[in-house]
Amino acid sequence: MLQKLKLLLGEGVIPSAILTDKEGGLMRPVAEVFPNSRHLLCTWHINNDMEARVSFLCNKNKDVGRAFKNGVWKRIMEASTVEEYDRAVASMEDRYVRWQSVIDYVHNTWLTDHRQKFVLAWTNEVLHFGNITTCRVESQHSVVKSWLGSSQGSLDTVFRKVHASIINQVTEIKNGLESSRRRHGALFKSYLYQHLVGRVSHHSLELILEEHTRMRQLSTEVFERCGCAKLSTHGLPCACNIYMAVQGGVGLYLDLVHRFWRTLEIGDGADIPEFVEESAQVVELFRSLVDDVLARDIAVVRDISRIVHDELHPENAGFEEPGPNLTRRGRPRKQRNSTTRNLSFVEHVRNMGPRRSCDQGSSSMSTQQTRSSLGSYMSIDLIPPGFKEWLPQFMLQYIRGYCDVIPDGNCGFRCAAEFFLGDQERYGEIRSTLVGEIGKLEQYRHVYRPDSIANVSWRINWRGGQCGEEHWMITDCDLWPLATHFNAVVVILSIGNRGGLFPNFTILPLENRYESTRPTKEIVLAFVNTNHYILLDLTPDFPLQPIPPRWRELADYSVLEWESRYQTRRQAWDQYSDEFNFRRGRS
Known part of the structure; x- marks a missing residue:
């Protein structure tokens, strides 16, 4: 039955969650x-x-079974953290x-092997839409x-009745x-929902309203106590997202709502769901x-018209698009204590002409990376020579390619x-995920002290496009929640940093969090000239940089063996x- 269901869903469609009862003949095939x-x-x-089993074990006392279910057992199931559990x-x-006998039954039947399947501390990480x-x-x-x-009837009669039920x-x-x-109701007429009404389902609006009420109850501790369960389980704004929208006075935008809640068409002409684009609401706001x-x-109209005209037609204002800066700033290179900086990675790539995709320059990139970002990786041969001398030479044999992302302040994310x-x-989405994770x-x-x-x-939760330093990724701290949420090894490698090998x-x-025996992914980031991130593609056996000592102090006991x-x-x-370092010191 499950194999037929998989064929019905189609190739490449993987449910985020599958919900069943504890049927012994169904549990194993679901995992397979x-x-x-x-x-x-x-x-x-x-x-x-x-309730039934505890009542039986306690001398068939139904009151004891009901009290157990509504008391201690409810607190176990609704524990939102491992500590509460x-x-x-x-x-x-x-x-x-x-x-x-009751304690043995609870542990042996439910908690030992199946707590991750129903306790909130674990199910709050699953997208199950409630x-x-x-x-x-x-x-x-x-x-x-x-x-x-009736339980009896011919095939054609049953078919017509089932068909009529589905049509209804x-x-x-x-x-x-x-x-x-x-x-939409009067409750959703405030500015907070102005971008959502008419574009998402009523049920999702009601869920957001509940989270809005919860945000008010959390008050100033909203970031510490939010937990972001609504974002993880429903794909809807959590209390801290709503708090940010309220403080900014901008309302909630559609990109915070999962596409599941934005699908408002079904039936003929909707084989491929049409999702409401965020650009449409931006145009509506402008109008x-x-x-x-x-x-x-009229004076206000004239002033604003002039501003809009200058933005749309800068050529009429006498401005020219600046070309790339090909010169180094600072004192001349001949001086012994020169503070001249290297050209940034982005400036090097601009000067070297068009990019070359990985399938043209390097055929050794992994199949997984080729599928996920075809054409975005470039051959290692295109790394500017000025940086190769500052890259550890022994690492060159392990690097197969790199991906240079847009340098708009969001490069790490x-x-x-x-x-x-x-x-x-x-x-x-990465920014929102990290906000929920921390x-x-x-x-x-x-990790983030002080x-x-x-x-x-506030620093991470930025959705305004290009940003300044106040919203950049912090090289050390932001990698800890990234590694934990995605169950990944995160490696940072320095390129072009004249201070030496740091940070590596x-x-x-x-x-x-996922009952794994080790991390399932390995991502390698290169920190270029202390101001830009690129993504590296390395062979699976590349040497691993040091693990910070405080990882051993902060890590849960369940992962301490992973270091070995x-x-x-x-x-x-x-x-x-x-x-x-020895050869470098001698030279």
Whole structure:
């Protein structure tokens, strides 16, 4: 059945989550057929089984079973962090110490092997759009039976009744989607929802309203206590996103809402869903501003018209587009204590002419990278010679290519988006992901000290295109949540930094969030001249830079052994770098 379902979904379609009851014959095939999907268990079935079994074990006392389900068991299931989960389990064991059979049942049947499938501390990381029970399936089963009326009937009769049931459901869905496009309540007339009404479903607006109310309750601790569960599980703005929109007075934009909630068409002509583009709402906003300007005094119209004209036609204002700066700034190179800087990586590439894609210059790039960013990687031969002398020479044999992203202040996040999401233009999603991630672990407070989590969130959560230094990626700190969220090894390598090999280091995840035996990805970033990031493509056996000592202080016990898995590659780096520094010192 699961194999047929996979064929029905189509090639390349992977569900983010699959929800079932604890049917023994179904659990193993789900992991085999959909190995990359998170498997969740229905909380409704779990609660029913829990109440019945505890009642039986406690001398068939139904009151005890009901109290257990609504008390200690509810606190275990709703624990939003691992620490809360551990405290709730300890509380259960302490209160029911006389009922060892109950404790054994809870651990052996549910917690030991399946806690990641229903406890919020783990399911809050899964995009499930609010589906944590199979009640929708049960209710649809009941609807179909009501249409059939009898368990007996010919094939053509059953087919017509099932078809009529489906047509009725499609009609109801169309009515609901059309209502979302045409109508909205008074609660959503404020500026906060002005870009969303008519473009997203009513249900998503109600969920955002609930999160807005929660944001007010969190008050000034919104960044510390948000958790960003709504962003991870529903693809909707979480409390800290809403707080940013309120403080900025700009409202919530569509790019914060998952496409699932923006699909307002179904049926004929909608085989390929049409999603509302953000450009459309920008045009609509501009038109409203035009109407507002035309209603003002003629002097205001004249001044604004002049500003718009100068922006659209700079050639009439006597300005010329500046060419690339080919000269170095600073004192002449001959002086012994010269502060002359090297040309930046971007300036070198500009001077060297058009880019050459990886399939033209290097055929050794991995298949995975070719699929995710075809044509964006360039041959290592195109690295400017001025930087090769400052790159550790022993590393050249491991570098197969590189990807130079747009240098607009978002370059670090663009590199992450290119590697993990396959598109550097999705750097805003990486920023949002990191904002949500740093609110999950207490360790991030130590990573970012002395800065506060609120200030860090403000720096990272930038969606305005080109940005200044105040919104740049911080080379050390921002790589820790990146490694932990994506279960990846993050390597930073310095190029063109005359201060030596710094910064060269390796960041491992702070916790084993996906029940893995080791990180599943390796991303290598090059920090160019201390002001630009590029993405490197290295062979799988490249030497690994040092792991910061504070990783051992902050990492969870479940990942401490991971360091030993990279011992050979770590030793190779130490050996090569010692030889490189020795030869460099002699020269």
